[in-house]
Amino acid sequence: MITASAPGKVYLFGEHAVVYGEPAVPCAIERRATVAVEERSDGRLRVEAEDLSLDGFTVEYGETAGESPDVDVSPDLVEAAVGYVDAAVAQAREAADAPEAGLDITIESEIPLGAGLGSSAAVTVAGIAAATRELGVELATTEVAERAYRAEHEVQEGQASRADTFCSATGGAVRVEGENCRSIDAPDLPFVIGFDGGAGNTGRLVSGVRELRERYPFAADTVGTVGDLVRQGERALVEGNVEELGTLMDFNHGLLSALGVSSRSLDRMVWAARDAGAYGAKLTGAGGGGCIVALDPTDETETALRFTPGCEEGFRAALDDQGVRVE
Numbered sequence: 001m002i003t004a005s006a007p008g009k010v011y012l013f014g015e016h017a018v019v020y021g022e023p024a025v026p027c028a029i030e031r032r033a034t035v036a037v038e039e040r041s042d043g044r045l046r047v048e049a050e051d052l053s054l055d056g057f058t059v060e061y062g063e064t065a066g067e068s069p070d071v072d073v074s075p076d077l078v079e080a081a082v083g084y085v086d087a088a089v090a091q092a093r094e095a096a097d098a099p100e101a102g103l104d105i106t107i108e109s110e111i112p113l114g115a116g117l118g119s120s121a122a123v124t125v126a127g128i129a130a131a132t133r134e135l136g137v138e139l140a141t142t143e144v145a146e147r148a149y150r151a152e153h154e155v156q157e158g159q160a161s162r163a164d165t166f167c168s169a170t171g172g173a174v175r176v177e178g179e180n181c182r183s184i185d186a187p188d189l190p191f192v193i194g195f196d197g198g199a200g201n202t203g204r205l206v207s208g209v210r211e212l213r214e215r216y217p218f219a220a221d222t223v224g225t226v227g228d229l230v231r232q233g234e235r236a237l238v239e240g241n242v243e244e245l246g247t248l249m250d251f252n253h254g255l256l257s258a259l260g261v262s263s264r265s266l267d268r269m270v271w272a273a274r275d276a277g278a279y280g281a282k283l284t285g286a287g288g289g290g291c292i293v294a295l296d297p298t299d300e301t302e303t304a305l306r307f308t309p310g311c312e313e314g315f316r317a318a319l320d321d322q323g324v325r326v327e
């Protein structure tokens with residue numbers, strides 16, 4: 001049996017716009033998904049996921065078209081989770097040239113599902129790394145990242161950037177612009193995360209932005225403005241200018257709101273952080289619900305979030321320099 005883990009992430013800047021070739025800066029955080037894989041001889045897949053911030057579920061299914069998993073939780077959540085696992089397994093089988101391989105897969109995650117912290121990318125990255133090793137092939141980190149991207153791209157019906165998967169595979173802070181992905185230096189930023197207990201549907205949210213962009217030239221300009229903001233943010237990052245990073249995060253949140261991907265609870269948490277004296281705050285990831293990220297070296301934002309209606313959890317998260325690793 002091989003076990004691998006990979007980190008979740010927050011977006012300092014640039015989600016959604018990155019889908020259209022603008023730059024983005026996601027940062028890996030010290031919350032991980034861990035995937036254990038063991039080969040089985042009967043060609044079947046068994047997926048067990050116990051702590052995905054949803055009720056634990058176990059699914060057992062074969063390769064017969066139309067065979068549906070036997071589970072007792074919401075089909076939407078299962079479909080989402082199983083979709084990523086299936087796509088990761090397909091990538092691992094292809095990489096290992098073992099199209100018929102059966103696998104027992106156990107997933108544990110400290111990253112809430114669909115909440116903007118990169119749970120699906122972390123599960124996909126760790127799953128591909130563990131499954132290929134179990135099947136006797138050791139992939140370079142860049143190939144794990146590329147295959148994880150292809151898996152996400154397929155599940156999200158062609159609407160995915162390389163940002164989440166590259167960041168989870170390499171760890172640290174990264175810059176992604178189209179196919180160009182690289183690690184960048186970043187100070188250990190004082191991230192505070194607020195989680196509303198909910199989730200957004202990435203595919204639907206990305207489609208919503210696409211429709212606005214096609215309908216209104218000024219929405220396309222808004223996406224371009226996010227790109228300008230990210231370029232400015234990169235300079236602030238190099239200078240370690242946390243105050244300016246905060247100002248730009250506030251701006252980025254406003255633009256994401258204009259693009260229709262914020263929500264009442266995300267806005268409430270953003271304002272709670274700002275009122276508590278954070279340098280800045282924004283939603284992170286696809287939006288619609290889930291998490292915000294703020295910059296605050298003091299305890300004020302974390303405390304304020306705990307008392308904010310609609311916020312289920314407020315916690316500090318450190319930058320994780322380590323990407324995917326075999327445990």
Ligand code: MEV
Pocket residue numbers: 014015016017018019116118159160161162163164202206285286
């Ligand atoms: C989702 O975590 C981030 C988005 O930019 C989609 C993507 O980059 O694939 C909304």
